[in-house]
Amino acid sequence: MSTCQLRMAQHFHIGHLSAHKPKETSSPSTILQLATRLLPAPGHAGLKELEGGRNPKEPVAPLLQDSVVSEEKWEANHPPPDGLPKQKKVIVVGAGISGLRAASVLRAHGIQVVVLEARPDRIGGRIYTSRKSGHTPRDIGAAWMHETANNKLVRLIGQLNIEHYYDDGTPLYLTKDGRLGSQFKAKKVADEFADYCTWYYEENPDAADKPALDFIKEWLENHPLVTEDERLWAPQAAREVEAWIGTSLEQASSKHLAYFATERNLYMKGGYDRIIDWAATSLRDSDIIRLGHKVTKIDWTDNENEDCKVHVTTPDGKSSTFVADAVVCTLPLGVLKNNLVELNPPMPQNLSSGLDKLGYGALGKIFVEFESVFWPKDNDQFIYYPEPNEEVDENSILSYMTVTSNNWIMGGSKELSVQIVEPLTQRIEAMTSEAEVYAFFEPLFKLLRTEPYKKLPPVVSLETTHWTQDPFAGFGTYTADKTGDDPEVWFSAMDSNKGSKLQFAGEHCARTGNGCVHGAFATGETAAVNLLASFGIPHNGGDLFSRRPSRKTTPPRH
Missing domain, CATH: 3.90.660.10 (Polyamine Oxidase; Chain A, domain 2)
Known part of the structure; x- marks a missing residue:
């Protein structure tokens, strides 16, 4: 690919560089109003998507592996208003609950987003509901809503009419x-x-x-x-x-x-995939969630004048690169600890030291x-x-x-x-x-x-x-504090990197709700809000599911 072609492909998806194998019960109107308030996105997510309980194994976006979209073409179709800067772009790595929340919040604030998901057949990450003919849903991953007294996702149980049971x-x-x-x-x-x-x-x-x-x-x-x-x-x-x-x-x-x-802890009889389906409501555009895009390398920088790049491989063995202003990395803790995705440059030393103090x-x-x-x-x-x-x-x-x-x-x-x-x-x-x-x-x-x-x-x-x-999944399930671990080292490092163009999210990033779905969900929004601040874009204050900042200096970690 020539230098000219490389410069032409500045809208997320640069054309393939080479072909090689991978490295390896509320009323319907209430529900619709809730979805609109949460993630305003004209033309998306009808009522059927909210109520249908779509299986997370059902692809939500086709694999757009052969498209090349140039910067010039994007700006010709979507020119920014006079005097306003070019629309910001963010790559979200991973379509688990934290990645979906981050992408939704960013998109609600006018940020152009792409979500790269390695799995070829579903979203949700470590939330996966097995739905097979002849038996009730089985949550292979997360199955409970924990800490229901302060878990704002509990609101969705009634809103989406999800079957549930308190097994206490x-x-x-x-x-x-x-x-x-x-x-x-x-x-x-x-x-x-x-x-x-x-x-x-x-x-x-x-x-x-x-x-x-x-x-x-x-x-x-x-x-x-x-x-x-x-x-x-x-x-x-x-x-x-x-x-x-x-x-x-x-x-x-x-x-x-x-x-x-x-x-109390609430068992999701109706399947946790209903929550994933809801979280992806505003991301149904065909080019937002890219399934089968395995990230191999993240080139990141905090230089305002330079772009971040994310390199991927697809199941057909092709390679491509996405370019954006910033990256939200929601890779599981085990993926980070096992260095299954290259970071260039490596993460800052304080984050690296913090990572070493977390167990999986x-x-x-x-x-x-x-x-x-x-x-x-x-x-x-x-x-x-x-x-x-x-x-x-x-x-x-x-x-x-x-x-x-x-x-x-x-x-x-x-x-x-x-x-x-x-x-x-x-x-x-x-x-x-x-x-x-x-x-x-x-x-x-x-x-x-x-x-x-x-x-x-x-x-x-x-x-x-x-x-x-x-x-x-990083060969495991969620954060577990083992002998010699000190999670506060990681949390302190994250606090000091709020202004970075490389943000991290996921259950391992949650002080409150650590290892839990609602904790991971909240970190997706936190990462998005951090990027909005660095872009100079005011946060709209959140929605019914946003966690308000705690007045405690060290929030409880459950």
Whole structure:
């Protein structure tokens, strides 16, 4: 391509440089008014798009791999008014919830936006609802709206008429010997340890971090008021938090132990893809979201007189480059930590140091549908604690803490979904046979029988997550504070880079709602607002779903 041609292709999409393989229930009128207020975009998103619950695997934009749009052609068709500067352009990397929110906010303020998504068949990122004929929606990724007291996305439940369920009834606790009785108080001892952790590090902020499992055992040794049984079982009961933080107590940080939030958690029976569909409402133009565009390199600069460039490959092996004034990078934490996308120049040292102080977890799920219900029908969840002080048999599911959701009570399906954490997640997700997966979990299912003398009913279907096998997810699921981590280093670095033309967003960028959908959603808007400020464009104040700035100097991190 000649120098002249390169200069002609200044509108985001420069022509292909080479052909090579990749590097590797409210009324309808209310809903429509809400969408219009949120993301004003003439000619977009009719009512059917809001109510249809479109599957995120359905492409929302064709792959425009052969188009070349020149700067001159764009300006001829859309000349700026006399005396006004040329329209600003921003590239958003990733079509997860944070990327969609960033793009929508920018577009609502007159910024020209393109969203580059590596996946060829869907948007949503780590929010993915499996919709298959014959069974209810299965959220392979995010499944709950957390912290509903301050989660503004909860407003959408009624607005979009999404089926939901608060699964916070009393769980049924089990060990390999059966159900735990009402006088099992080790769980309360574990809760007390969580309170102690908070107090200890507030009083001793410079104290060394410790693995949570080591610290609870150390604390119990010196606790004069617990029984010997509680001393044995409290560490096992504390493992319940593993399903919340996405990693094991052996790896979890005591200093930053994110224990159970007091707010309620709402299960999205109707599928989280409804939220993704809504978030993409104003981005339905055919040239805004580009599926199958795998970003390989981001050339960024904070020089006002220079452009940022994003290089991509497409499934047909072609390469192309997008050019804009700024970039919003919503790549998952695991992608950044594994250097799966090149940044040129590398991110600033303070951000790089902060990245090193963040851990990435791996929560896995296994969905199993049976011909009939054999488990108790009146408990939302079944929580299994492994035996204490025993050598771990890595080949037995009964050696691991699990949280099993009763999908029968939540949605009427004859199905159980089991949550597991690393390192077990990596092992299960690497299995290639459904029979192998079921055989591993069968002993757990047998424990749940209300009539233990009966055989388990036949399996109708089985589905597992594969996030630890997925490079686009960064081989994991969400941020998990591990021993030695210090997330405040990352957050402080982000605060000092608010004026940069390279903005970061995603669940790992959220102080409040960290690891959660509403946290990621808010960071998309924050990144957009930061760019608007650098462009000298006033922010319109947000909408019903915008998070107001906290008056606290260090907002809570859940």
